[in-house]
Amino acid sequence: MATKNFAYLLICSMLLIFQSCGIKTAKEAGLRFSTEKSKLPNILHWKEIGFAKELINQIEWIVIISGSSNPIPLEKWDDFKVSFPYTKNIDRHLLFQQTAFYRSPNTDANCKGADCIKVREYKGYTWVEMAKPICVDYVGGKTDMIKPEKGHLVIKTIQKCQAVMFTDSIFQLTDNKGNFYVMHATEKRKVDTTVSLPSGWTLKKINLKEPLIISPFGGGNECYFNIVGDHLGQGYHQYIFANKFYPTDEK
Numbered sequence: 001m002a003t004k005n006f007a008y009l010l011i012c013s014m015l016l017i018f019q020s021c022g023i024k025t026a027k028e029a030g031l032r033f034s035t036e037k038s039k040l041p042n043i044l045h046w047k048e049i050g051f052a053k054e055l056i057n058q059i060e061w062i063v064i065i066s067g068s069s070n071p072i073p074l075e076k077w078d079d080f081k082v083s084f085p086y087t088k089n090i091d092r093h094l095l096f097q098q099t100a101f102y103r104s105p106n107t108d109a110n111c112k113g114a115d116c117i118k119v120r121e122y123k124g125y126t127w128v129e130m131a132k133p134i135c136v137d138y139v140g141g142k143t144d145m146i147k148p149e150k151g152h153l154v155i156k157t158i159q160k161c162q163a164v165m166f167t168d169s170i171f172q173l174t175d176n177k178g179n180f181y182v183m184h185a186t187e188k189r190k191v192d193t194t195v196s197l198p199s200g201w202t203l204k205k206i207n208l209k210e211p212l213i214i215s216p217f218g219g220g221n222e223c224y225f226n227i228v229g230d231h232l233g234q235g236y237h238q239y240i241f242a243n244k245f246y247p248t249d250e251k
Contacts, residue, residue, distance in 0.1 A: 026157055026247045029135040035241035036219040044100035044163060052092035052185065053077050055127065059085040062105060063158075064120065064127035072125040086122065090146065090233050092185040095171070096164040103161035105132040109221035131160035134224075137247070139175075140198040147231065150196035154229045155238075157246075161223040163215040164237065169207045173228065176200055178242025181226075182214065187233025195230050214239045217246075 026032070051074060053066035066072045072080060082088060103111060104118040106129075118129040133156060136145050140152035148154045164184060171183035171191055177200075183191065193203050214237050216223040226238035226246065 024135050025137045026135050031135055031157060032245055032247065033218040033222060033224045035217050035244055035246055038216045038218050038222050038224075039220060040163060040215055041102050044102065046098040046100050046165065049094045049096060049099050050074075051077075052089075052094055054089035054092060054130070055082060055086045055122070056089055056133075057085050058087060061133055062129055063089065063131040063133065064122075065130045066125065067128040068117075068119045068126040070124075070126045080123075082123070090187050092235070093187070093189050094185050095166070095191070096184055097167045098165040099162060100165075101128075101130065101162040103223070104129040105159050105161075105223075130162075131158045133158050139201075146229075147233070148229060150231045151198055152231065153198060153201070156227045156229065158225050158227055159223050160225050161216060163213055166208060166212040166214075169205055170212060171203060172206050173197075173201065173203045173236050176202060178240070179238065180240035181228050181236035181238045182212065183234055184237050185235040192232050192234065195232050195234060197230070212239070217241070 053072055053074070055064050056062075057064065066077075080088075101117075103109070103116045107116055107118060120127055120129065135157055137155040137157070138148075138152065139155065140148075143149045143152040143154065145154050145156065166182065171193065173181040173183065175198075183203075186192075193205065195203060197203060216225055218224040224246075228236040228238065230236075
């Protein structure tokens with residue numbers, strides 16, 4: 001009986017996750033945030049980046065990244081096996097040069113020092129609670145939220161208290177309606193600008209005259225980001241919004 005009850009609860013949990021984040025768009029979920037930039041800590045501790053080793057907890061619906069005192073070595077990542085509720089995120093070869101992560105989700109905005117970062121252990125390694133997915137919107141029609149079809153894009157709204165810095169050049173994605181995104185990661189090491197995009201969207205390389213720092217939106221202590229994914233596993237941070245709120249009230 002206990003086994004049946006556990007299985008029932010497990011199925012219910014997965015259905016709730018699927019309904020709240022797999023189907024609902026931002027409007028359907030009642031999400032609406034200001035596109036004003038949020039307040040950053042007075043001091044940011046910038047670090048150089050590497051290869052992001054991320055897991056997604058499908059019950060808590062939170063993304064954790066290898067870090068803290070005992071991160072998993074890169075040479076062990078490919079053969080590292082996880083079990084439910086964890087699943088591996090797609091590989092992330094990062095394109096920005098520095099990052100400043102200052103607070104885990106579900107922590108107090110007035111936290112100090114180590115209290116701002118939640119660390120957990122899993123299979124002998126330490127992981128930092130980094131981001132919380134909220135919901136998903138689709139461009140070009142509904143598609144798979146992890147691996148969209150050609151000509152489609154997925155916009156995942158997440159909570160993540162992090163700033164990232166690009167110092168040399170960027171790959172800029174735009175819908176040519178006032179919304180701009182910068183490619184922050186690839187599944188493969190090489191950027192592919194020939195990716196199949198929805199009608200009206202373009203992608204090009206731009207040389208920077210000064211560093212570009214992208215920080216969270218929502219105003220105040222909020223930490224919202226829109227993360228776009230294409231069919232090649234390339235990811236983009238939105239850094240310019242055409243409207244004062246997301247989603248807009250436009251139909």
